[in-house]
Amino acid sequence: MHEWALAEAVIAAASEIAEKEGLKEVREVKIRVGELQQIELDILEFALSQLKPAKFKDAKFSIEVAKAELKCRVCGHKWFFKKEKMDENAVEAIHFVPEIAHAYIKCPTCGSPDFEILEGRGVWLESIKGVKQEDG
Amino acid sequence: MVDPRTSIIAERIRRIDRIIAVSSGKGGVGKSLVAATLALTLAKKDYKVGLFDLDFTSPSTHIILGIEGVQPKEEKGIVPPIVHGIKYMSIVYYSGEHVSPLRGVDVSNALIELLSIARWEKLDFLVIDMPPGIGDATLDLIRLIKNIEFLIVTTPSQLAFETVRKLISLLKELKIPVLGVVENMRMNDSKTIQQQTQKLGLNFLGEIPYDRKVEEAIGNIDKLLNTILAKKVEEIAERS
Numbered sequence: 033m034h035e036w037a038l039a040e041a042v043i044a045a046a047s048e049i050a051e052k053e054g055l056k057e058v059r060e061v062k063i064r065v066g067e068l069q070q071i072e073l074d075i076l077e078f079a080l081s082q083l084k085p086a087k088f089k090d091a092k093f094s095i096e097v098a099k100a101e102l103k104c105r106v107c108g109h110k111w112f113f114k115k116e117k118m119d120e121n122a123v124e125a126i127h128f129v130p131e132i133a134h135a136y137i138k139c140p141t142c143g144s145p146d147f148e149i150l151e152g153r154g155v156w157l158e159s160i161k162g163v164k165q166e167d168g
Numbered sequence: 169m170v171d172p173r174t175s176i177i178a179e180r181i182r183r184i185d186r187i188i189a190v191s192s193g194k195g196g197v198g199k200s201l202v203a204a205t206l207a208l209t210l211a212k213k214d215y216k217v218g219l220f221d222l223d224f225t226s227p228s229t230h231i232i233l234g235i236e237g238v239q240p241k242e243e244k245g246i247v248p249p250i251v252h253g254i255k256y257m258s259i260v261y262y263s264g265e266h267v268s269p270l271r272g273v274d275v276s277n278a279l280i281e282l283l284s285i286a287r288w289e290k291l292d293f294l295v296i297d298m299p300p301g302i303g304d305a306t307l308d309l310i311r312l313i314k315n316i317e318f319l320i321v322t323t324p325s326q327l328a329f330e331t332v333r334k335l336i337s338l339l340k341e342l343k344i345p346v347l348g349v350v351e352n353m354r355m356n357d358s359k360t361i362q363q364q365t366q367k368l369g370l371n372f373l374g375e376i377p378y379d380r381k382v383e384e385a386i387g388n389i390d391k392l393l394n395t396i397l398a399k400k401v402e403e404i405a406e407r408s
Binding site: 154 | 169171172173175176224242245246259261262263264266267268269270271274275277278281282284285
């Protein structure tokens with residue numbers, strides 16, 4: 033249920049944006065979830081549905097999953113994270129703190145732990161749409 | 169795209185009365201020992217205390233306090249386990265015995281992740297063991313925790329104090345409260361650090377003599393609480 037905490041963050045950030053943009057009603061929230069963190073989408077969706085404030089009651093939450101692409105800073109090799117090849121405890125640790133990937137993953141070409149997470153790290157709020165105050 | 173995590177951090181720390189970052193300009197001055205002992209001392213006085221080891225690449229407070237075999241509970245986030253009366257959080261729960269070679273951007277991301285998912289609930293004090301220097305962790309805490317206070321540790325060495333002077337200068341410029349300076353591992357009666365601290369307009373919180381018994385006490389909190397270091401930290405806690 034650690035997804036609950038991330039859902040709270042999404043709702044808090046979306047509410048801030050809605051407020052800033054003068055939205056009286058939010059219709060759509062687009063979220064991007066990186067594969068590295070292995071978020072349970074069902075739990076995230078459930079948490080969002082439970083946490084959404086009145087302004088979000090008709091909002092559709094769409095969640096897109098982004099592949100986790102890694103790039104070695106030493107040899108430049110790029111590859112995709114695959115949890116199937118990893119130890120269960122390591123996958124769970126990365127689920128809580130994605131940067132811990134550096135303790136468990138090495139570049140498949142040169143063996144360096146010095147890699148960059150190009151995409152697919154955590155949870156991002158991509159966009160939010162709604163009805164503005166002055167739109168009536 | 170917006171990183172939603174920073175929007176929830178203020179809520180996560182809302183019920184913490186005081187957040188004290190134990191910091192220094194350089195490594196090896198005894199920050200982690202002071203931070204861990206301070207947390208123990210406050211817990212012994214029946215305060216609700218948390219200890220957050222932010223030295224992600226070289227965590228050590230779990231070794232000082234002899235913490236092993238515990239994990240945070242997953243409950244709408246993560247709930248730090250209570251060990252020796254302290255809510256304790258460290259990256260070692262996730263890295264274990266593995267090396268965690270993190271660049272600055274990764275330190276920053278891991279710090280934001282843990283601040284946004286850890287549920288400390290009500291605390292009187294959250295003591296943070298900082299990594300050495302003025303890097304990402306220091307800058308992120310200043311950015312994300314509005315009521316942060318710094319407690320600065322130095323040794324009698326001018327090398328240590330010169331780096332502390334830079335840290336103090338940054339904190340003063342940013343108007344971040346500094347509780348004062350602790351002189352650790354003192355080996356003579358020189359008042360130089362005390363005078364230099366006071367010259368900077370800061371409180372000199374006290375000196376801790378070099379104590380051979382500390383090394384033997386690592387991993388054993390009863391022994392640790394019987395060291396001169398612990399007695400001095402207790403006096404410092406009362407003073408700050």
